[in-house]
Amino acid sequence: MTNDPIHKRLAEFVEKKITGGTFIGISNDKEVFLSFEGLEIEDEMMAKTLVKGEFGDEITTIATIVSISMEEVTRMVDGLNKVLKETEEKSTLLDIGSF
Numbered sequence: 001m002t003n004d005p006i007h008k009r010l011a012e013f014v015e016k017k018i019t020g021g022t023f024i025g026i027s028n029d030k031e032v033f034l035s036f037e038g039l040e041i042e043d044e045m046m047a048k049t050l051v052k053g054e055f056g057d058e059i060t061t062i063a064t065i066v067s068i069s070m071e072e073v074t075r076m077v078d079g080l081n082k083v084l085k086e087t088e089e090k091s092t093l094l095d096i097g098s099f
Contacts, residue, residue: 006058013054018047030060035067 010032011023020043024033032051036044048062 006055010051010055010059013051017050017054021047024065026059030058032059032062033065034062035065 007023007026010026014021014023014034018034018036020037020039022035022037024035026032032055034047034051036047039047044064048064051062052059
């Protein structure tokens with residue numbers, strides 16, 4: 001362990017070792033916040049393992065921060081609303097009263 005603040009060392013490590021990774025911050029209880037642009041879930045898991053291996057007991061957990069645009073949020077909500085409407089419009093598959 002060096003005398004450099006952990007947030008500085010984390011930022012430098014992520015910048016150098018994890019393509020598409022960004023160090024967001026670290027909480028008082030040593031939870032690290034990272035963002036991954038364009039990485040598949042397997043690559044994110046590998047990156048988190050790399051960070052945990054490098055910093056060990058200096059950190060507790062690693063959380064992924066995801067940012068999305070309002071347009072993407074709107075598309076997701078519209079999609080959910082469409083599915084809900086279709087579900088409500090479908091008749092009951094089995095009418096118990098018909099037996």
